[in-house]
Amino acid sequence: MSGYPESVQESIRKLEVTRLHRAKEEIPLLSLKERQELLQRYHPDYRDGGRREIHVGINQGQRVPHELADLFEGESRVRLDEVDLAGVKRETDVLIIGGGGGGASAALFAKANGAKTLITTKLRFGDSNTIMAEGGIQAAVGKFDSPALHYVDTMGGGGFQNLPHLVNALVSDAPMILEWLARLGVMFDRKDDGDLLASFAGGQCRRRVHSAADYTGMEIMRVLKDEVYHQGIEVLEFCAAAELVLDDRRRCAGAVFINLDTGERFVIRSKTVILATGGIGRLHIQGFPTTNHYGATADGLVIANRAGAKIIFMDAIQFHPTGTAYPEQLLGLLVSEAFRGWSAQLVNREGKRFINELETRDITSSAAIREVVERGNGVATPSGMQGVWLDTPLVEMNKGKGTIHQIFPHLFHRFHTFGIDITREPVLVYPTQHYQNGGILIDEYGETNVENLFGIGEVSGGVHGRNRLGGNSLLDIFVFGRRAGIKAAERSKEIEIGKLSLDHVLEYEKELKRAGALKRGIQAPLLLPDYRFEKALAKTHQ
């Protein structure tokens, strides 16, 4: 029994016929020049009309995706007469906005360094892109690996534009972070001899990705959540940050929140603020489906921009080459890069490969787009989606029967629910919006140009340049979560907060009006995607 419609059966047969031959076929990695040409012709970042300049504010002149620019130029959700800045009751040393892996790790280290710490999160604690990370976390611990090679790989993946001091922090802290997680009880995959199992991701010259099956982010997140509770750190769920609050010296000093259950507006005053609000996927840049969590609506970028924080590389969006293209119910669902690390191949309608599967994500996605859009070699589904095959049965053939059950139980189940057995049949995939490569500019302690405001994880930018490597994001959130948590805790010991103010919000809105750029009717931050009525049928989201 096949889980696929009759119309694609012929293509599956072609793929099966070429499998044995393909398994031994070598496709060389592209040269840097060839990579650049491929990107410029096919990567969505380079498409005309996808971006526009920001009209006002600290980031005036930077080009960002339209969907984000609209929010930057939208109206605040906070009316000044709704909040009482003088009578603030809640106060803390380190305020963490965002309840994913970055926020949780920052909280643990801030608390361990003696700070009164509070986590706020828009949805449930743990709801984040962290839990959706399947493949794993990079750390150079292999015999023939080193932080120096990790550095070189990361820079090359980012188009050599990454900020060197941030990459240095990332690769130097990685083994320590892995040990910290293991000591908290994260069940990393092991080899038979007990040593850590590692696999490849695109753009790595060494096997360096450490996993907990294809549940890596979820396994880490449930452990961190548990630890946060055991450490007695308070967590406010369903409280969305609507604006940052500054003091009279323009230092960050808290935030205005909306209780999403009750609609109540309230202010939390804090000596330091760590933004860990994650990414942008649910804005559906250029109409792409996304692998991201429901809450990935760029809220942190919007409020930080109003507060005067600089951003970097926000025109660089990562499209993951293997988002699910069929069945429709799983549209955009991430199919782990580890599949390619474990030897699964990308194959077109005719059963032919078209790229080395261990190229970086930007390159692999561009090649898949070229295959479908220019060469017409895509596989069409009955609903009109197009994709290419990820030949997953090859993993069973090369690495032994049972490998998929062992390494990819989550993805096996997801497809099995819809009648597709990925140990016997391939998966239809297409590039899917996965990650914002850029974000708020930070230093090696996660601090932004706004004093006492920190940014960590996906909301921040610089460490990944224009394209992040697989496995570097789970790493990034903990490296900079730890660094910012410690730094903010130290900082909070020396701070006297001045008079609270939301003047920056008023000034920003005035500037927008003056420039004729205010988008009336768009309330920003977005907080929740709107998929109601006909929008529920759009082909942009699962």
Next chain:
Amino acid sequence: MDEKRWIPIYVFGRRYEVPEGLTIQKAMEFSGYQFIRSCGCRGGICGACVAEYRTPGDYRLKVALACQTLAETEMQIALTPFVPMNRANYCLETLKGEPEILGKIYPEIYRCLQCNTCTRVCPMEIKVMDYVAAAMKGEIEEVARFSFECVMCGACAAKCPAEISQPNVGLLARRIYGRHILPLPESLYEKISDIEKGRYKKVLKRLQQMSLEKLMEVYTQREQEPQESQDWAPKNPNFPEDI
């Protein structure tokens, strides 16, 4: 739209008409719901969207994740956005891997009636009752492995007549297993010690200051570990420290 087949569903008892083929989650969105609770990853891994439902002609009450389950004709749907669970306080560092520990921390596991409701309702198809049985016997590794795919949705805990919070028992077992039973490899500590002693400081500093052209050259010169690499060693194991 016109060629779509329409089906009636009942959300909290209220009737809506939706196109066939949508998940419960999208069928509710099509009906006009904008989720605050009961929606998370939309990919079957976060446990936010537990739904209970009945279909016509079937007495059984079923439990599923709304993002992973198709809406059916005349389905009656309710959501379970939150399940209160018992979470014990413990300090992982001071625990050891002794077999009795799970029962000491969560003594209610011994109240299990072996009714198997937990296994029946688990949307991840985990054999929940089996890992509770393993917990009673003190088999920490079995509990850790059997419960590994738990998304902590709480469906089992909501239905358990013995009032056990199974997801937290599994979580405790996994953390003990990861911390105290699985050994941490020496190689990891060697690498950390090398870094702490500053072994890579010089090369990292050089790489950071390198011109773009030179860095590109280094990038191009790296040796690629092959897919089958059991007996592989790089020709130059000191690269790029020696450049």
